Amino acid sequence: MTQVVIVGYGMAGARCAAELARFGVKAKVLGAEPHRAYNRILLSNLLAGKTDEAGVELPDAVEDVRPGTRVVAIARAERAVHCEDGEVVSYDHLILATGADAWVPPIEGLPEALPDRVAVFRTLDDARRIVALAGSARTALVLGGGLLGLEAARGLATRGLDVHVVHPVGHLMERQIDPDASGILAGTLSGLGITVHTGVSADRYAETPEGVGLCLSDGRTITAGLLVIACGVRPNVDLARGAGLNVERGIVVDDRLRTSDRHISAIGDCAQHRGQVGGLVAPAWAQASVVARVLSGEEPLAAYHPTPVVTRLKASGIDLASMGSLAEEPGHEDLRFADPARGTYARLRIRDDRVTGAVLLGDNPSVGQVIQLFDRGDAVPADRRALLLGRALGGAATAQAAPTPALMPDLTTVCQCNNVSKGAIVSAWRDGHRDTPAIAARTRATTGCGTCTDAVCGISDWLSASEGARG
Numbered sequence: 001m002t003q004v005v006i007v008g009y010g011m012a013g014a015r016c017a018a019e020l021a022r023f024g025v026k027a028k029v030l031g032a033e034p035h036r037a038y039n040r041i042l043l044s045n046l047l048a049g050k051t052d053e054a055g056v057e058l059p060d061a062v063e064d065v066r067p068g069t070r071v072v073a074i075a076r077a078e079r080a081v082h083c084e085d086g087e088v089v090s091y092d093h094l095i096l097a098t099g100a101d102a103w104v105p106p107i108e109g110l111p112e113a114l115p116d117r118v119a120v121f122r123t124l125d126d127a128r129r130i131v132a133l134a135g136s137a138r139t140a141l142v143l144g145g146g147l148l149g150l151e152a153a154r155g156l157a158t159r160g161l162d163v164h165v166v167h168p169v170g171h172l173m174e175r176q177i178d179p180d181a182s183g184i185l186a187g188t189l190s191g192l193g194i195t196v197h198t199g200v201s202a203d204r205y206a207e208t209p210e211g212v213g214l215c216l217s218d219g220r221t222i223t224a225g226l227l228v229i230a231c232g233v234r235p236n237v238d239l240a241r242g243a244g245l246n247v248e249r250g251i252v253v254d255d256r257l258r259t260s261d262r263h264i265s266a267i268g269d270c271a272q273h274r275g276q277v278g279g280l281v282a283p284a285w286a287q288a289s290v291v292a293r294v295l296s297g298e299e300p301l302a303a304y305h306p307t308p309v310v311t312r313l314k315a316s317g318i319d320l321a322s323m324g325s326l327a328e329e330p331g332h333e334d335l336r337f338a339d340p341a342r343g344t345y346a347r348l349r350i351r352d353d354r355v356t357g358a359v360l361l362g363d364n365p366s367v368g369q370v371i372q373l374f375d376r377g378d379a380v381p382a383d384r385r386a387l388l389l390g391r392a393l394g395g396a397a398t399a400q401a402a403p404t405p406a407l408m409p410d411l412t413t414v415c416q417c418n419n420v421s422k423g424a425i426v427s428a429w430r431d432g433h434r435d436t437p438a439i440a441a442r443t444r445a446t447t448g449c450g451t452c453t454d455a456v457c458g459i460s461d462w463l464s465a466s467e468g469a470r471g
């Protein structure tokens, strides 16, 4: 029997082992972290106190797993991996799911071994550490105003800390939103106890009576009880590079996720597919499924096709969705609405009647509809203003695209992380999986970032109501 070995017991590795098991293929999983795999995405909720450690467990059960085992080398000629504890494990096929590590920028005065009151935010142990530090601090500094930095900041503010976010770029979340949206978001954050400093870099780190301090490029120094560094991640490629595999920013893979060695695949945040490295769970899980189908022989020619990505900020009190590209290109309609006093901003970029990019911040009733149009590449309604403002929509085209459960087409993707359609949820419900946990167990919807939970409940309530009405 083919021996499949997976290096990395994170979100991609755990899912891949579970998918292989579904097809009757056993895999041995070697993971550096000392505990069972968990839902890394939900660490933001853990930090905010919205869930406990039990709430971040992954449902995927993996039989043959060795947590606390770091692989230090791949001997390709022998088809074996060497573990830190000296053990050698042979493979017929190896899957690298080594993820990414938090990146710490060089800052004068900041030692490589991070001081006690400084943490990155990537692992369960990091989250535990930040929560412990927050318990004895009144103020926090977050370096990095991207998605992760803002989720960390919101979590710390929820715990009652005054938070300062320092972001070297001119506006927040520059990969997902534009400067106008950033200005409004900064206003919303300010109301939640988070002060934002954009366009300033951290020149020097210093220990202070309060704990930590950052000297900024504009001459100011900000001090706090703890510092969280959220400056992005770097794919974990050392093993692959050491083994002579083709590595650029990530481990280069083809459409079947094979590396430059046909006995080795790579998936998740460590992989680079068609020039793109990961960073989100939906592609990691889609790749895990492709590798399982190929290796099990279930679908030997299965291929990974990237799908459009919608990003949502998971921070209570802030609704923010962003998708596609906001780059200024000719031939686009560019529609915007801003209401800074109410923390609302909507921007749609449309080309040939299709949504190519959007930012929706604050109270935007059309968010579900815009995501749906973007996701499916459907034509936008003629009444652009109604779509932008999410006002009561008229006309067949708009009504058809409205996101109420009854009118949602069956092909609409409800759970982005697991690519679950409304049709799959309806089938699960009709097969007797009637509440959200049962639907989740059957379809995996809601088990990623969890932002589709209301939509899944809505569909199940609508089906129950329809059945009740029929008597």
Ligand SMILES: Cc1cc2nc3c(=O)[nH]c(=O)nc-3n(C[C@H](O)[C@H](O)[C@H](O)COP(=O)(O)OP(=O)(O)OC[C@H]3O[C@@H](n4cnc5c(N)ncnc54)[C@H](O)[C@@H]3O)c2cc1C
Binding pocket: 007, 008, 009, 010, 011, 012, 013, 030, 031, 032, 033, 040, 041, 042, 043, 044, 069, 070, 071, 072, 097, 098, 099, 100, 121, 122, 123, 148, 236, 239, 267, 268, 269, 270, 278, 279, 280, 281, 282, 284, 312, 314, 449
């Ligand atoms: C706080 C937070 C919030 C996030 N929110 C979202 C979100 O809302 N939506 C979204 O799509 N994504 C989000 N992400 C990103 C998402 O978590 C990652 O895309 C996902 O975890 C990638 O899965 P992975 O298995 O490739 O990597 P990881 O989950 O990082 O797993 C890799 C594993 O490999 C192990 N490993 C590495 N090297 C070795 C080795 N040599 N030997 C053995 N084991 C090794 C690591 O210890 C780790 O356990 C978030 C991330 C964080 C940290």
